[in-house]
Amino acid sequence: MAARAWLWAMLGLLAANLAQAQAPVLGNRPGDFSSPVLLAADEVTYDQEAGIVSASGNVELAQGERVLLADRVSYSVADSIVTASGNVSLLEPSGEVLFAEFVELDSALSTGFIENLRLLLSDDSRFAANEARRDANERTELSRAVYSPCEICIGRALAPLWQLKAVKIVHDGRKREIRYQDAVLEVFGLPVAYTPFFRHADPSVRRQSGFLAPNFGQSSTLGATVQVPYFFNLAPERDLTLEPIFTSKEGVVLAGEYRSLTRDGRYRFEGSITQADRRDDNGDRLDEREIRGHIRGDGRFEIDQYRRWGFNLARSTDDTYLKRYRLGGGENLVSSLFAQDIRGRNFAGATAYAFQGLRQDDDPGLTPLVLPLLEYSYSSEPRWAGSLLRFDASAVALHRSESTDTRRITLEGGWQLPYVTSAGEVITLTASLRGDGYWVNGPVDPSRPDDPAENGVSGRVVPRLVADWRYPLAATAGTSMPVIEPIVQAVLAPYTGSGPDIPNEDSQTLEFDDTNLFGLNRFPGFDRIESGPRLNVGVKNSVYTETGGYYSVLLGQVLRAKADDSFGPTTGLDDERSDYVARIVLSPAPFLDLTERVRFDRDDLSLRRHEIYATVGPRWLRLQALYVQLDRELTPDGLAAREEVALLGRAQLTPYWAALAESRRDLTEDGGAIRNGVSFEYLDECIGVLFGVRRDFTRDRDLEPSTSYGFRVVFRNLG
Numbered sequence: 001m002a003a004r005a006w007l008w009a010m011l012g013l014l015a016a017n018l019a020q021a022q023a024p025v026l027g028n029r030p031g032d033f034s035s036p037v038l039l040a041a042d043e044v045t046y047d048q049e050a051g052i053v054s055a056s057g058n059v060e061l062a063q064g065e066r067v068l069l070a071d072r073v074s075y076s077v078a079d080s081i082v083t084a085s086g087n088v089s090l091l092e093p094s095g096e097v098l099f100a101e102f103v104e105l106d107s108a109l110s111t112g113f114i115e116n117l118r119l120l121l122s123d124d125s126r127f128a129a130n131e132a133r134r135d136a137n138e139r140t141e142l143s144r145a146v147y148s149p150c151e152i153c154i155g156r157a158l159a160p161l162w163q164l165k166a167v168k169i170v171h172d173g174r175k176r177e178i179r180y181q182d183a184v185l186e187v188f189g190l191p192v193a194y195t196p197f198f199r200h201a202d203p204s205v206r207r208q209s210g211f212l213a214p215n216f217g218q219s220s221t222l223g224a225t226v227q228v229p230y231f232f233n234l235a236p237e238r239d240l241t242l243e244p245i246f247t248s249k250e251g252v253v254l255a256g257e258y259r260s261l262t263r264d265g266r267y268r269f270e271g272s273i274t275q276a277d278r279r280d281d282n283g284d285r286l287d288e289r290e291i292r293g294h295i296r297g298d299g300r301f302e303i304d305q306y307r308r309w310g311f312n313l314a315r316s317t318d319d320t321y322l323k324r325y326r327l328g329g330g331e332n333l334v335s336s337l338f339a340q341d342i343r344g345r346n347f348a349g350a351t352a353y354a355f356q357g358l359r360q361d362d363d364p365g366l367t368p369l370v371l372p373l374l375e376y377s378y379s380s381e382p383r384w385a386g387s388l389l390r391f392d393a394s395a396v397a398l399h400r401s402e403s404t405d406t407r408r409i410t411l412e413g414g415w416q417l418p419y420v421t422s423a424g425e426v427i428t429l430t431a432s433l434r435g436d437g438y439w440v441n442g443p444v445d446p447s448r449p450d451d452p453a454e455n456g457v458s459g460r461v462v463p464r465l466v467a468d469w470r471y472p473l474a475a476t477a478g479t480s481m482p483v484i485e486p487i488v489q490a491v492l493a494p495y496t497g498s499g500p501d502i503p504n505e506d507s508q509t510l511e512f513d514d515t516n517l518f519g520l521n522r523f524p525g526f527d528r529i530e531s532g533p534r535l536n537v538g539v540k541n542s543v544y545t546e547t548g549g550y551y552s553v554l555l556g557q558v559l560r561a562k563a564d565d566s567f568g569p570t571t572g573l574d575d576e577r578s579d580y581v582a583r584i585v586l587s588p589a590p591f592l593d594l595t596e597r598v599r600f601d602r603d604d605l606s607l608r609r610h611e612i613y614a615t616v617g618p619r620w621l622r623l624q625a626l627y628v629q630l631d632r633e634l635t636p637d638g639l640a641a642r643e644e645v646a647l648l649g650r651a652q653l654t655p656y657w658a659a660l661a662e663s664r665r666d667l668t669e670d671g672g673a674i675r676n677g678v679s680f681e682y683l684d685e686c687i688g689v690l691f692g693v694r695r696d697f698t699r700d701r702d703l704e705p706s707t708s709y710g711f712r713v714v715f716r717n718l719g
Contacts, residue, residue: 038062041073049075065093066109094173094204095122105599111136117145119171119231123203124685125149125717127169134414138173145169147178149203149716160188161687162715164198176202200718209233212241213715219708221324223248227255237261250276253325267299269313272327279702287550292321296328309339319358320703345379360701365402368505372397387417394526398505405441406503410434410526424473435459436526440503458501462529465492466520479546487556489518489536498528498566512572513597513609514583517556522573528566535559549588554636556581557602572609576587577602591618607631620652629667643667644674656684660692673697679710688714 008684033654042057053075055061061068061082071086082105090109097120105112111134119140126149129142129644147169150160166183177199185193201208212229219225229243238260245253255272273293276288297313314333316322322329338351344567353370357363373396380389395409414432421427437459472485498504506525516522517538521530538556543549558578565574572579587593592615599609610629617623626646646664653659664674679692690712697705 002045003069022461038515039073053077057516061109063107063109068103068105068109070103075107081105081112082107082109096120096608105134110134110138117142121287123149123717124151125203131171138213140171140173142169142171143167147180148686150684159186161684162187171202173202176205177208178202186424189662190610203374203717207231207233207236210314212243213712213718216711217709220706222250222708231417244273250274250325262301264302264303265299265308267297267311269297269303271295272325281701292317294322294327306343307339307341310338312336313339315356316358319360319362319699322358323700324703326708329358332356333358345381347375347377349375363402368398368400368406370396371399385417385419387415390414390416403442404503406505407439407441408505409437409527423472426468426470426472428466428468428472430464430468432464432466434462434464434529436462436502436529437504456501458499460496460499460502460529462493462496462531464520468488468518481544483542483544485540485542487518487536487538487540491520491534491536493531493533495532496529504528510567510571510573512581513599513611514554514556514577514581517554517581531566533561533565545588547589550585551588552585554583572599572602575602579608580605592616593619622650622677624648642669643671656682658683686716688712688716 039055039059039061041055041059044053044055044454046053052336055073056071059068059070059073061070061073061084068082068084069087069089069091070084073082073084075082075707080637084105085102088098088100088103089402090100090103090105092098098114099118099120100114100116102115103112104114114132114134117127117129117132122126125147127142127145127147129145132140132142132145134140143572143626144167146165148160148163150162150492152160163186164180164183165186166180168181170178170179178201180198181196183195183198184191185195200210209232210230212231214229215225215227217225217227224247226246227243228246232242234240238258240256240258242254242256245255248252251272251274253269257270258270259268260266272296273291275289276292278288278290280286294316295313298311300308302308309381313335314713315335316329316333321327333356335354335356336351338349341348351370351373353373355367355369357367366471374394375461376391376393378389378391382388390413392412393410396407398406398454412432412434414430417429419427437457439457442455468491469488469490470485472483474481474483506529507523507528512522519542520538523530536556536558538554539556540552540674542553543551557580560575560576561576563575567573572581579602582598582600584596584598585594594612594616596613597609597611598607600606601608607629608631610627612625612627614625615622616625624647625646629643630641644664644666646662648662649660651659658680660681661678663676666672666674675694675696675698677692679690681691682689690710692710693707694710695705695707699705
């Protein structure tokens with residue numbers, strides 16, 4: 001058996017002793033190696049007369065960062081040409097691997113001729129060709145070639161899921177792109193599309209200008225739709241995407257998005273515009289055209305490690321535009337500009353808000369402009385016996401074009417002392433003093449211009465003492481640990497509440513449930529204050545299992561010295577005894593997570609509010625459910641009684657196929673279906689397919705109930 005031979009820099013030494021009169025090959029001087037060469041083989045011979053070094057048997061030739069493996073390798077010193085045959089593999093510095101039966105390359109292993117090429121790129125996509133040529137400009141030209149990022153798996157056809165066949169493919173390493181001539185797209189081995197010329201980015205490119213995957217759809221309101229995005233790579237830190245929507249019934253909607261990173265942060269804008277037929281509230285076309293559109297944006301910027309500022313922008317030309325063209329929406333659009341300073345426990349901020357209501361009864365003249373909202377919060381480090389000092393300040397000015405302007409300032413200071421007894425009781429004592437000042441300018445009712453309750457200066461001062469007592473009791477029961485925790489919160493405050501001179505801008509609705517059972521002020525804003533002495537009482541029972549399961553039940557009620565007329569008659573808080581609120585949480589294993597919230601009438605225990613949030617099933621079959629039932633209005637100006645259920649399910653049918661379904665329904669007597677939808681998606685290593693159908697049953701002026709279909713195919717690496 002031939003001894004294994006090692007030659008270090010052998011080819012370079014041989015080349016130095018040979019005549020230098022040979023013509024260059026592919027731009028290289030004979031025997032010119034840019035770095036030492038390592039050759040390893042079972043057998044190495046040198047024909048001095050012919051000037052040829054031959055190696056056979058497990059040959060490994062390393063030149064710089066390139067490594068050539070083959071059964072047989074020969075090197076012509078005179079021509080500076082390396083030929084290799086038999087199980088040839090060439091490892092490139094970029095991570096690509098070339099496989100072939102025969103190669104003829106220059107001494108740097110970078111240019112030359114390749115026969116029966118198979119090329120594995122760094123992202124595992126593949127080329128195959130009858131032959132290929134590589135030149136000094138990092139261009140590889142493949143003849144009768146195929147490209148695909150798909151793996152050939154058992155159970156599929158011999159052909160990959162999709163592939164591009166072309167008469168010629170050029171892989172340009174410097175431009176980092178792949179170009180095709182006379183290309184045919186095959187899916188499951190069947191030709192589906194042809195193009196005389198096509199190109200896309202090299203897999204090593206993260207960002208490049210070009211078309212993105214289009215979206216196809218059909219709806220009863222817009223007709224057939226096609227959205228064709230085009231991405232502009234303006235700079236490494238900036239890009240622009242134009243994504244016009246072509247519709248058969250409503251013309252063209254020009255849409256786009258601009259994104260940018262700066263030294264201090266980032267910002268983004270997106271919007272759309274179209275010229276459409278004007279419609280009346282019944283959806284009938286009128287004999288005139290109108291411009292419709294929207295704009296959204298946001299930005300976040302750092303001034304230093306403590307201070308930051310930013311903005312949010314959301315505006316639309318009219319109330320139904322966003323829903324009609326399926327561009328998002330909701331019932332309100334909120335724009336804001338803010339600045340913040342956060343230092344440890346302390347916060348200071350200034351914000352301005354502008355709102356646009358999208359409901360039919362929204363009146364822009366009554367919608368306030370908030371300019372400014374100022375906030376400050378201070379919390380001390382722990383002091384004597386762990387006590388804390390805090391101070392909060394808030395000021396706001398609301399401006400309206402056709403109604404009352406309101407200005408408010410609030411100052412509140414407090415002291416808190418936490419204490420744990422030797423028996424394990426947790427006691428927290430809190431003392432606070434709050435003052436509010438208001439200036440109202442302009443009557444709500446024009447027929448009462450001199451009403452002092454609606455025009456002038458007013459204020460209030462509210463002291464408050466709070467004692468919070470909790471006694472968690474834990475035990476061990478087998479592999480579980482039950483914990484029972486009674487809670488009593490005593491609040492002592494005067495009956496100063498909200499007189500007729502205090503406006504109500506931010507506390508018009510109220511939801512009483514387990515989340516604010518132990519809240520010191522259950523109103524969501526500043527304008528209304530819960531007053532009078534009261535007890536918030538409850539008991540919480542939890543069980544923790546060894547396997548990570550969790551169970552919890554909370555039941556509680558509010559007890560007052562006398563009724564508080566600050567609360568509406570349907571809130572459950574207006575009497576000396578409140579309604580009962582409860583929460584049940586069940587999470588025994590990853591396949592079940594259920595939270596149920598209920599509110600029982602204090603007299604007959606009838607359900608006045610019922611909510612269920614549940615996620616059920618293993619990972620391959622997940623069902624999410626939401627159920628909400630409100631027996632009657634929360635407040636006189638609040639939400640109406642309703643009963644609604646929403647279901648969302650996902651089933652992973654196979655490793656590649658998944659099905660999704662959703663349904664939302666109004667269960668009240670005059671209700672019905674709100675929205676139904678189903679979609680299917682296919683996703684593997686080289687292709688993504690999404691198809692869905694959705695039916696919306698709601699009507700909003702010119703927006704009628706509609707059925708829409710959507711279809712999208714994304715080919716990996718093609719945009």
